[in-house]
Amino acid sequence: MIDQVTVDKVLETANSQIVEVVSDYVTLRRRGINFLGNCPFHNEKTPSFTVSPHKGIFKCFGCGEGGNALNFVMKHDQLSFVDAIKYLGKKFNIHIEEEEYSPEQLKQKNERESMLVLSEFAGQYFSKNLTETDEGKSVGLSYFRSRGFRDDIIDKFQLGYSPEMRDALTKEAQKQGYKLEYLEKTGLSVVRDSYQADRFRGRVMFPIHSLAGKVIAFGGRILKNDKKTAKYLNSPESEIYHKSRVLYGIYHAKQEVTRKDRCYLVEGYTDVLSFHQAGISNVVASSGTALTSDQIRLIARFTKNITIIYDGDPAGLKASLRGIDLVLAEGMNVKILLLPDGEDPDTFAKERSEEQLTDYIEKHQQDFIKFKTSLLLADAQNDPIKKAQLIQDIVRSISIIPDTITRSVYVKECSTLLKVDERVLMQETGKLQQKKQEEDFRRNTPRPGTPPPQQAPVSAGAQQSPTQVAGQSTPSNPLELEEREILRFMVKFGERPVNPQEEESVTVGQYILHELKQDDLLSANPLYNKMMEAYDASGANAQTPALKFFVNNSDPDLSKLASDLIGKEHDLSRIHNKFGVVTHAEEKLAELVPKIVMELKWKKVKFVIREKRQQLQQLEVSGNMEEMMEVMQELTTWQQVLAHISKELGGRTIV
Template sequence: MISQETIQQIQNQVKIVDVVGAYVHLKKRGANYLGLCPFHNEKSPSFTVSPSKEIFKCFGCGKSGNSIGFLMELEKMSYVEALRWLAKKYNIEIEETAVSPEVKLQQQTSESLHIINNFAQQFFSNVLLKTDEGQDVALSYLKERGFREEIIKKFQLGYNPEARDAFTNAAIAAQYSPELLVKAGLVNNRDGKYNDNYRGRIIFPIHATSGKIVGFGARIIKKNDKSPKYINTPENEIYVKSKILYGSYFARMAIDKAGECLLVEGYTDVVSLHQAGVENVVASGGTSLTTDQLRLIKKYCNNLTIIYDGDGAGIKAALRGLDLALEERLNVKLVLIPDGEDPDSYVNKIGATAFREFVDKNKKDFIIFQLEIALQEAGNDSAKKSAIVNQLAETIAKINMPQDFT
């Protein structure tokens, strides 16, 4: 727990104009500052910040509060997360109340893993952009896929060299613990020898909604490589796959503003769509949706549109976990990309405007979509049709309707 003394110090040192000004373009008007509200769309500024009172107030939507409340509302942070964010911004050392040795060890391990991940990201990005191997092998591959340098830098993409221990040697030379490097999934230990885990792969850092790097996805480049297409960070103190959506840090504000979250399957789908200007998009990483992931989406909006490949595998992936989405009272719609395409290739083929139009035109309510697919598979089999009705009834029963207690 953060001590009351630290909380008081944070409140005393925070400057609300600095905090809000990182998100909103503010202009001084008399004693206050004025800007466009980040919580709703407006053309004329009605959002006021008072430096003397250390509060904000929007006269359009009614939202108001202090710096902590601003971060909690805009970034969907918890109270403690907002305090820690402000403490870091103002270089305030956090004093914790007494915690058990086990909790303290977990906190120290988590902090160490974050530091290691930052080092790894910088190493991989440097190799990609500034070495001959990175440029010739990985950067050329990414550019062939249509990725421009600005989007590569935005998502902090990188490359792990082919050499057996290039990253390992650099990390150990920088005094990082080999055991923690293994725990982070960056290094493996075979027969007492430490080697790179992601050799010859494109690196996709995975960010929490706070912006901290919690893990990595590593993709093969060579077409004849028989190893798994992706290797992901193993679960540890800071990376739990079921609680993470790739791209959520970059998409969070766009989702909040659009009132809709687009869900795709892969990392490259997210990066391509962002590059095209479609920014309210995240990826599940190809796994079934979990309750934690759905609740993360629900922090920002109530509307979920799932965009998957139009082949059989894509349809099955789109249907996985959607009963959970209904239980979370999300409005779920589905869009299938034409056969032979995925969101990455399709947006590059038709462009951002046409892609948005395609999504808007082809959205189908989840239940109607499920019914159409099931009836196609059933054909003229009356027994299968009867089973479909029962299955559909079960799905509808999972919709979490608000209770009327009047």
């Protein structure tokens, strides 16, 4: 663990030198006080990626990405918080001394690092064997070349060869000082009493890399015909390798997946290699395992768009139907490409140039509704029972989709394709969703006497998404505009006095926090609450510039939100238009700050009044006079509050 003082020092240094950090990845040109370049996170021809050295932030006005230097490195290189801090510390020659670990933590850390170092050694050993030994060249290298793979692809993916000798790697590793214990734990060696042997002997080797590019496991293909031996063999599960959470090629694909905003998913190692050789690198493979939710979530970190490419045989058809629902459940936009019968992605990619392959995919990939409908209709033919089952199958897939709008679009399309009343499909989708919600509720509701589950503590610097902060999905936020405006003022002017003319004026931050706390105005967005709480906990005083506090914050969520709020200098609310001058808001803080807080309160009260009126209508139906009188009194009180706030706002009507 890295102490907070060091984290703050690294953040402050990196953000003050953000142009230097970003220039390692992007060609920047000065434009006024800022720097401009092509965004590395999406494909663009006209530069919309801006780096602001005086604010210490970057912002892309094309795809919306933004944040500080740390956010940039984490996003671009897909590094954890700690690894990104270490990278920036090394870049700016800041010594990073990690806090002491507990004996248990130290043991786990050392074990993991030992396994990673050993895996890296094994990768180099296999690679060297492939190109520098007679056996490797005559068996392994000749195999890869017979499959048509170029040397640059062999080098890029660190392909290798494990000798036929029973314990060649095991002996060499021990000779180099690696412990037999870790050879067994990584699955590189099979150990039984006095018996020691290499797991992968006589196979060509495919190293499996983590997101950070570290070798964590291997896949090995045997070259001789032996029906008793598995054709492909993978490393067993270990401390560093969990096959359900890993995708082959993700390290080599992540940047291009982000840039192209699409991921191609294939089945095997050679499929990935052939796509890369054809010039298409936004491709990953499930490495011969059935597709899992964790693997889909891994892709979702880079894009919401996925095209699954299957062989055109019956097994491919079956796999396609299994995978679709999993992808939909994760909120992904999925398309299916079924290759012609007898083809697989490996051979198909080898026969085409990058342009031909891309063009074929674009023309033949199908939306999941059209794909599933055409596939199942062919099977149903004119059988009404089979057609009914087909409709139920498709409706079940639609009901899995988490987004309401996307579901309704698919229902409409399904209605058109299958000539079924849209209302019927919507009703059936609703039933399935309700059933799932009830099942989830029963599953997650503890029985009487059962203690609530303990939440694991979050380590310092660990990333949390807004939904994780609250422990649930963020609901829609009707006060989004007003809340973002308040937060923007707090970030830009938090330490400034609201009224410089007063001798002991409170700061903008103190005023906002006091006003929102006294009326208990929590946001529907947990990240906004988190930002308020963090500033409140810091003291919100005039000594620390709020902009510096937020942009240099060690919480990546807060620094990114702060950068988003101030990234677009003229993205101002309607409040400022009344005053005409947009660029000097700080000169009118005494007028603006109370107004933006009042606007939030005004809108909040409007929502409460609307809710009370709806409650009153329901009570009129039930005829409960006692409750009606109570709600009417509350409604009158809230209307008086609204009138008072409207008067404070100068009688303005705000929509």
